[in-house]
Amino acid sequence: xxxxxAIQPVWQGTLDGVVEVxxxxxxxxxxxxxxxxxxxxxxxxxxxxxxxxxxxxxxRADSGEDTTAGDVRVARSVPLWSERLGLVGKADVVEFxxxxxxxxxxxxxxxxxxxxxxxxxxxxxxxxxxxxxxxxRGALYYHAARSRxxxxxxxxxxxxxxxxxxxVRDLLRESASxxxxxxxxxxxxxxxxxxxxxxxxxxxxxxxxxxxxxALFQPYDPEENNA
Numbered sequence: 001x002x003x004x005x006a007i008q009p010v011w012q013g014t015l016d017g018v019v020e021v022x023x024x025x026x027x028x029x030x031x032x033x034x035x036x037x038x039x040x041x042x043x044x045x046x047x048x049x050x051x052x053x054x055x056x057x058x059x060r061a062d063s064g065e066d067t068t069a070g071d072v073r074v075a076r077s078v079p080l081w082s083e084r085l086g087l088v089g090k091a092d093v094v095e096f097x098x099x100x101x102x103x104x105x106x107x108x109x110x111x112x113x114x115x116x117x118x119x120x121x122x123x124x125x126x127x128x129x130x131x132x133x134x135x136x137r138g139a140l141y142y143h144a145a146r147s148r149x150x151x152x153x154x155x156x157x158x159x160x161x162x163x164x165x166x167x168v169r170d171l172l173r174e175s176a177s178x179x180x181x182x183x184x185x186x187x188x189x190x191x192x193x194x195x196x197x198x199x200x201x202x203x204x205x206x207x208x209x210x211x212x213x214x215a216l217f218q219p220y221d222p223e224e225n226n227a
Contacts, residue, residue: 019169023080023089023122026161029168030115032188033181034198036168041175044197072097080126085165091123101127103138110144117151121161124153 028036038044067074073096080089093104103123107116117140124135139148151157171181183189183200192198 018086019172020086020088021165021168021172023087023119023126025168025172026118026122026164027115029164029171030118031113032184032192033171034183035192035194037171037175037180038194038197041172042180042197044194080123080130082122082126082129084129085122085125085162086169087122087126087165089123089126091127094127100133101131101135103127103135104141104148105138106141106143108143110142111140111149116140117157118161118164120151121153121157122165125158125161 022040025036025040028039066076075094075096076092078091078094080091081087091103092106095102095104101124103120105116105120105123120138120140124138127133127135135153137150137152139150141148175181183198185200189195189198189200
C-alpha cells in the first residue's frame with residue numbers, strides 16, 4: 001500500500017449543520033463528561049505530572065518520520081476524518097501491514113479501564129472510511145508498562161463507539177449554549193489536571209453551593225454595616 005497516497009486529505013472543513021467531534025474527545029467523555037466539556041467547549045487545559053508525561057510522549061511519537069520495518073510501513077501523526085460520523089483527529093501511529101492498517105495510540109500511564117478503546121476504535125472507523133479497507137484491530141501502547149494492549153474492534157465496541165460519538169456531539173452542542181455536566185466528585189477527580197477549574201468538591205454538592213451563594217449574595221444592610 002502506498003501510504004503517502006493513502007493518507008492524502010480528500011475532505012477538509014466543516015460538515016454543514018453537523019458539530020464535528022474530535023476523536024480524542026471520546027476518551028475524555030468515557031472518563032468524565034464534565035472533563036470532556038471543559039476541554040472541548042471551555043478550552044480549559046492545565047498541566048500536571050500526567051499531562052506533561054503524555055505531551056512529551058506524543059511529541060516523541062509525532063516527531064519521527066515515516067519509516068519501513070520489513071514489509072510494514074509506519075506512518076506517524078496521520079490525519080483522520082469520517083464524513084459519515086462527523087469525526088476529525090489524528091492517529092499517533094498507523095502501521096500499514098499486509099493485512100491492512102493497524103492504528104496505535106500512545107498513552108503515558110497504565111491501563112485504567114476501556115476509555116481509550118473508544119478513541120482507538122474511532123480511529124479505525126475513520127481509516128476504514130478513508131481507505132475503503134477493513135481495520136479489525138489496533139493497539140494502545142502504555143509507556144509506563146512498556147507494552148502494547150491490543151484491541152479488537154468487534155461489533156459491540158463499534159456500536160458503543162458510534163453511540164458515544166452521538167453523545168459527545170450532543171454534549172458539545174448543549175454545553176456550548178450554556179451549562180456543563182455535573183461534577184462527579186469521586187475517585188477520578190484527585191488525579192485530574194482540571195480539578196482546580198472543575199472544583200468538584202464544591203459544584204458536586206448542590207446544597208453547599210446554595211449555601212455559598214446565599215452567603216455571597218446577602219442583601220446589603222447599611223445599619224449592619226455602620227454598627
